[in-house]
Amino acid sequence: MSRMKKIIECVPNFSEGCNPENIEKIVEPFRGKKGVKLLDYQTDEDHNRMVVTVVGEPDALKATVIEAVGCAIDVIDMRSHQGQHPRMGATDVVPFIPIKNVSMEEAIEFSKEVAKEVAQKYSLPIFLYETSASRPARQNLAHIRKGQFEAMAEKIKQPQWKPDFGPQKIHLSAGVTAMGARMPLVAYNVNLDSTRIEIADEIARKVRHISGGLRYCKGIGIELKDRGLVQVSMNMTDYTRTALYRAFELIKVEARRYGVNVIGSEIVGLVPMAAMMDTAAYYLGLEDFSMEQVLEARIWE
Amino acid sequence: MSRMKKIIECVPNFSEGCNPENIEKIVEPFRGKKGVKLLDYQTDEDHNRMVVTVVGEPDALKATVIEAVGCAIDVIDMRSHQGQHPRMGATDVVPFIPIKNVSMEEAIEFSKEVAKEVAQKYSLPIFLYETSASRPARQNLAHIRKGQFEAMAEKIKQPQWKPDFGPQKIHLSAGVTAMGARMPLVAYNVNLDSTRIEIADEIARKVRHISGGLRYCKGIGIELKDRGLVQVSMNMTDYTRTALYRAFELIKVEARRYGVNVIGSEIVGLVPMAAMMDTAAYYLGLEDFSMEQVLEARIWE
Numbered sequence: 001m002s003r004m005k006k007i008i009e010c011v012p013n014f015s016e017g018c019n020p021e022n023i024e025k026i027v028e029p030f031r032g033k034k035g036v037k038l039l040d041y042q043t044d045e046d047h048n049r050m051v052v053t054v055v056g057e058p059d060a061l062k063a064t065v066i067e068a069v070g071c072a073i074d075v076i077d078m079r080s081h082q083g084q085h086p087r088m089g090a091t092d093v094v095p096f097i098p099i100k101n102v103s104m105e106e107a108i109e110f111s112k113e114v115a116k117e118v119a120q121k122y123s124l125p126i127f128l129y130e131t132s133a134s135r136p137a138r139q140n141l142a143h144i145r146k147g148q149f150e151a152m153a154e155k156i157k158q159p160q161w162k163p164d165f166g167p168q169k170i171h172l173s174a175g176v177t178a179m180g181a182r183m184p185l186v187a188y189n190v191n192l193d194s195t196r197i198e199i200a201d202e203i204a205r206k207v208r209h210i211s212g213g214l215r216y217c218k219g220i221g222i223e224l225k226d227r228g229l230v231q232v233s234m235n236m237t238d239y240t241r242t243a244l245y246r247a248f249e250l251i252k253v254e255a256r257r258y259g260v261n262v263i264g265s266e267i268v269g270l271v272p273m274a275a276m277m278d279t280a281a282y283y284l285g286l287e288d289f290s291m292e293q294v295l296e297a298r299i300w301e
Numbered sequence: 302m303s304r305m306k307k308i309i310e311c312v313p314n315f316s317e318g319c320n321p322e323n324i325e326k327i328v329e330p331f332r333g334k335k336g337v338k339l340l341d342y343q344t345d346e347d348h349n350r351m352v353v354t355v356v357g358e359p360d361a362l363k364a365t366v367i368e369a370v371g372c373a374i375d376v377i378d379m380r381s382h383q384g385q386h387p388r389m390g391a392t393d394v395v396p397f398i399p400i401k402n403v404s405m406e407e408a409i410e411f412s413k414e415v416a417k418e419v420a421q422k423y424s425l426p427i428f429l430y431e432t433s434a435s436r437p438a439r440q441n442l443a444h445i446r447k448g449q450f451e452a453m454a455e456k457i458k459q460p461q462w463k464p465d466f467g468p469q470k471i472h473l474s475a476g477v478t479a480m481g482a483r484m485p486l487v488a489y490n491v492n493l494d495s496t497r498i499e500i501a502d503e504i505a506r507k508v509r510h511i512s513g514g515l516r517y518c519k520g521i522g523i524e525l526k527d528r529g530l531v532q533v534s535m536n537m538t539d540y541t542r543t544a545l546y547r548a549f550e551l552i553k554v555e556a557r558r559y560g561v562n563v564i565g566s567e568i569v570g571l572v573p574m575a576a577m578m579d580t581a582a583y584y585l586g587l588e589d590f591s592m593e594q595v596l597e598a599r600i601w602e
Contacts, residue, residue: 277577281577299338
């Protein structure tokens with residue numbers, strides 16, 4: 001992909017995680033398309049859900065996502081769907097993430113274009129969420145999805161839950177869908193040399209945004225019983241503003257109060273190169289470092 | 302470039318840094334070739350020298366380098382060459398660096414193939430150097446180049462200076478050339494909050510390999526007069542074995558003895574992504590981190 005090509009990542013969640021034939025039908029549109037690259041798809045039978053990770057140029061990505069939503073409508077009937085993960089539609093949620101040569105404003109605009117076309121093509125109600133949300137109450141997916149598929153037929157009739165695109169009634173078999181732009185999420189966990197979950201919980205409360213911590217950090221305490229330790233498990237929701245190292249160093253500061261040591265950390269899944277470069281540059285006190293200096297970035301661009 | 306393609310970097314140094322027409326003729330073979338990408342070329346008039354940075358797949362890169370050496374022979378006459386930088390040939394030195402899906406052994410083999418073909422095609426004597434060297438005395442370029450172009454006609458007659466490929470006499474106008482495989486170099490400098498050059502020199506002596514320091518680290522003290530500070534200026538010759546952070550932390554340790562603070566560092570030019578990832582992973586104490594987790598690596602591969 002050449003230097004100035006725009007690249008957007010999309011991580012659609014579909015309400016099918018069991019039937020291999022249906023899974024394949026939904027994934028099929030993402031394969032072998034020019035300008036689109038399927039990076040991963042993970043299914044979970046207990047959740048009865050699939051998470052697809054795909055990147056692409058805007059136009060190609062848009063056509064592909066629209067096609068896949070159609071396939072999900074064809075093979076999923078929410079009226080008989082069961083699974084542990086909260087869900088409200090056959091295509092449950094479709095986040096768009098600006099990766100390269102794309103501003104957040106462009107990603108928002110893109111998410112609205114896709115939402116509009118999907119709503120028209122399939123008579124599917126769409127709620128814009130996250131950074132694309134049309135009002136603050138719709139930024140949080142959990143708030144939109146509250147009550148899940150079973151409650152949506154009634155919920156959508158309320159004026160404050162009129163969808164952003166599509167009819168003000170659910171799609172009988174496919175429910176409703178949330179779409180929107182967001183920054184890349186980095187799943188980042190810090191391990192503590194302690195078995196006391198209350199310490200991990202306390203520290204999580206101190207570093208996460210909602211209870212007074214870092215602006216773009218969500219966090220909870222988690223017990224890793226097999227390893228005999230506890231963990232502050234975080235979602236970093238904008239690594240460009242709340243750097244990974246800041247959360248790491250702050251957890252070290254807070255852990256001191258309990259006489260507990262930080263023994264390491266882990267990144268789960270994918271991480272943008274810039275998040276790691278930023279961390280290296282911080283600790284080395286690098287002056288004037290640019291991503292253009294990374295050999296692979298120069299080769300691949 | 303797809304997942305399993307082999308990529309080698311080549312950084313040939315040519316003895317022409319003044320005449321724009323000649324410069325363009327030497328660079329031309331690297332442009333617009335399938336499987337080859339010209340990343341950069343820098344000329345220096347005082348040195349009367351040009352450094353080209355190019356990456357490519359082995360076969361395409363080989364053909365291109367052979368062509369460029371021919372162009373350099375066409376436009377450069379070492380008998381009238383003047384410049385501040387030591388030099389011994391029109392194409393002075395050609396390092397090959399394994400970048401992706403290429404082992405050091407393969408890069409050595411590749412350098413020998415190129416050297417053999419160049420020597421045959423142009424009747425040019427070639428010395429294998431660095432990791433490709435046929436004997437320890439030829440690992441170090443400075444040792445091969447000692448006496449420079451002017452001394453080579455006599456030097457090459459000595460049995461211990463019989464070239465690895467080509468005739469045992471210099472090319473009258475193009476001299477001799479060194480070729481060989483080496484690891485990527487990272488130019489890494491650490492700044493000290495001091496104006497005393499002897500402190501930077503002392504610390505450089507302690508961290509560099511030759512005087513008892515780190516195995517893959519060269520270093521000297523340098524004065525940055527305009528900034529009013531001194532610097533330990535290093536070449537990290539194998540970042541996979543001597544990590545950047547190790548040199549940085551060791552300099553901090555040594556600086557303590559002089560009551561001097563390390564105030565930052567800088568990377569000059571290109572750096573392999575893995576060198577930066579390794580640094581980030583060290584400081585965060587990352588467990589089980591893999592380059593496969595870097596989003597861009599997944600997109601670009």
